[in-house]
Amino acid sequence: MNRSIVVSAGLVSGVLMLASAVVHADTLQTQVRREARMDMPRRGLTMAQVEKRFGAPERRLPVRGGGSRWQPPIHRWVYPGYIVYFEHKIVIHSVADAPHGERPVR
Numbered sequence: 886m887n888r889s890i891v892v893s894a895g896l897v898s899g900v901l902m903l904a905s906a907v908v909h910a911d912t913l914q915t916q917v918r919r920e921a922r923m924d925m926p927r928r929g930l931t932m933a934q935v936e937k938r939f940g941a942p943e944r945r946l947p948v949r950g951g952g953s954r955w956q957p958p959i960h961r962w963v964y965p966g967y968i969v970y971f972e973h974k975i976v977i978h979s980v981a982d983a984p985h986g987e988r989p990v991r
Contacts, residue, residue, distance in 0.1 A: 944962070946960075949961070
């Protein structure tokens with residue numbers, strides 16, 4: 886195979902991978918900015934505080950983990966437009982637009 890074709894193919898592949906990474910980073914930054922503007926439970930709140938301020942969740946998903954000290958139980962509560970993740974009974978993260986497998990069936 887001609888060396889210049891191999892080099893050209895490598896350059897094109899590299900440029901496409903870089904473009905993909907830039908688009909992904911921009912998408913992630915957009916998501917982070919969007920979540921910062923939303924009124925969602927913040928890290929450190931307890932389940933009781935979340936329920937008092939935001940009301941009962943639409944759905945409480947099955948608990949994940951909890952099999953050992955290094956795998957604490959993770960609770961997931963679904964609210965309209967976001968999902969709240971708890972480690973034990975404390976918020977560790979709130980995410981806009983729940984992942985596909987965790988969206989409630991309507």
